[in-house]
Amino acid sequence: MSVPPIRRVIVAADFSPGASAAVERALLIARAHGACLELVQAFDSSAWQSLLSILDLRRLGGEVPSENALRQRLDALGATLAQRERLVVETHFAAGAPAAVLAARARAMKAAVVVLARRAEPGAPGASSTLLRVLRDAPCPVLVVRHGAAGPYERVLSAIDLREVAQRAAAHALALFPQARHRLLYVVDPQWEQIVRHESKQPLGELIGTLHAQAQHKLDALAAELRAGSAAAVELDTAVAEATAALGIIGQAATWPADCVVIGRHGQGLVADTLLGSTALDVIHHSGRDVLVVS
DSSP, rough: OOOOOOOEEEEEOOOOOOOOHHHHHHHHHHHHHHHEEEEEEEHHHHHHHHHHHHOOOOTTTOOOOHHHHHHHHHHHHHHHHHHHHHEEEEEEEEESSHHHHHHHHHHHTTEEEEEOOOOTTTSSOOOOOOHHHHHHHHHSSSEEEEEEOOSSSSSSEEEESSHHHHHHHHHHHHHHHHSSSEEEEEEEEEEHHHHHHHHHSOOOHHHHHHHHHHHHHHHHHHHHHHHHHHHSOOEEEEEEEEEEEHHHHHHHHHHHTOOOEEEEEOOSSOHHHHTTTSSHHHHHSSSSSEEEEOO
């Protein structure tokens, strides 16, 4: 499972609340790999006009920045980061919906990862429409950032169900964060155990032990494969938990504890009306961690 070199990191730098945390994290990734950091901002004129029709910002004492002012602000941030960090920093300002601009830019520039902030408040249900659309359309892994970057990730938890996309997600995690300690987690769902039990003559305790042993054996084999395929020596262990998928991942992220959770996106139904109940969004919303989603 080879992963292309990390040469470009794209981050949504729209100066909204939380965006600075995403820029900080993207900067750390770019610095670790000597990659180009690209700051992307979309100017959605239709959404902006709708906002102005509701709020008279001048009357409220605020300023209404022009498109040129926003572009200049983005370029100034890029120049500051390039000088301070001694990195190649580029900026891209485009008209259109933010999710469409980010996905198109990631595709055109063959980005290794797109980084953006989680917009919803911690107590609010669901996630923003921009996040949902980026998760659906981005051609590369998407890192959803919740917290500011105090430093590189120390512990990264990859949720593994032994399907190809989950294994690919773990490989991307090792490539993006080679200095972190990694753990592969396989969650055995009790409902699945009950289904297997009806088809097996083994006592329940013995059956559970067998299922867990099989999962552990497969995880260990995958860990060995990932270590062999990694360009750097990585610290990698494995764990098996018994719970529903989201609860098992969230619980392990809290008790280990992890800085970032990695999860594979299955299928093509990643749209607002189907993702809200999925494992990926449950983890994004409830884990309290940054989450890397890989398709």
